[in-house]
């Protein structure tokens with residue numbers, strides 16, 4: 001089984017660790033039934049066997065149980081992979097073999113109660129039931145299965161071999177046959193348990209890979225969306241996104257029966273900035289000028305880069321008087337703008353054209369009116385505001 005090819009993303013160590021993990025989980029849930037079983041032993045065997053024998057057995061069983069419980073808690077606390085690295089799986093096998101041995105001893109004690117008769121048959125019955133149940137509990141740990149059954153049946157073997165062969169041979173033969181059946185059944189159970197673990201690990205791996213590729217896809221989608229809607233230099237909306245937004249705004253304006261204003265802003269003599277200080281500085285100035293403009297706006301206002309050094313602003317629910325105030329705020333803020341990383345002597349001003357935008361007017365026409373106002377502002381000497389008409 002262990003030589004079978006494992007699916008992608010699942011290593012043999014992962015499988016072993018998960019098997020140990022499940023074995024530990026199963027073992028830890030058996031505590032209550034084990035304690036109940038011991039109580040039963042005390043009640044049933046107490047009156048028939050010497051107290052020291054019953055007491056000794058209970059102590060022995062408690063010691064084995066304590067060992068196994070401590071071990072499973074530790075495995076669950078530090079994780080199965082670390083537990084394997086610390087060799088706790090070998091200790092688990094050891095504990096299981098001790099546990100099998102105690103069950104074997106119990107069977108021997110039961111068989112020796114004189115008034116119950118049928119000594120060996122009773123013993124065999126208890127052993128077969130115990131070993132079959134143990135296979136189910138230890139199905140994930142192949143060596144654990146062998147260890148438990150080894151401990152369990154070694155007691156029976158010792159007993160039968162100590163009797164004359166002439167009387168014990170039928171039991172020895174049936175024991176040998178049962179061992180073979182047990183072996184085959186155990187192998188099958190172990191293979192099934194391991195298959196289930198591999199399938200779970202593969203699913204876990206696939207789910208993680210899927211989550212990963214989903215995250216990558218989402219990231220690519222976000223990037224594509226940003227590329228499609230934002231100007232890469234200033235990170236404000238591009239032309240296309242502005243027009244889309246303006247059409248949405250027009251619908252809202254119609255519903256609410258309000259008017260907006262459009263501002264077209266153009267930095268003055270920007271060519272000179274590039275020529276004097278270089279294109280890289282020009283880019284930096286553009287970014288910072290854009291940030292200064294943005295700082296003068298409300299959340300609901302829309303800012304877009306309309307061309308090289310030209311920006312378009314949409315102020316929803318704003319009449320011309322309000323638009324003029326905003327434009328003046330922007331103009332003075334740019335005029336006063338000084339950034340530590342700008343070269344000395346760099347002065348920045350902007351001209352702004354304003355046009356009213358009633359809902360009934362197509363946005364393209366309102367933009368062209370703002371453009372006309374801007375043209376007039378430029379013509380009148382720049383660093384000023386003009387309102388259309």
Ligand SMILES: Nc1nc2c(ncn2[C@@H]2O[C@H](COP(=O)(O)OP(=O)(O)OP(=O)(O)O)[C@@H](O)[C@H]2O)c(=O)[nH]1
Nearest residue numbers: 266267268269270271272274279282283286308309
């Ligand atoms: N650094 C940089 N410069 C840009 C960018 N886009 C446009 N420009 C420059 O902006 C300048 C615009 O120059 P013009 O259209 O002549 O206008 P201007 O010099 O600003 O003069 P007026 O608008 O008439 O005041 C050109 O030199 C463009 O190269 C950009 O993304 N980065």
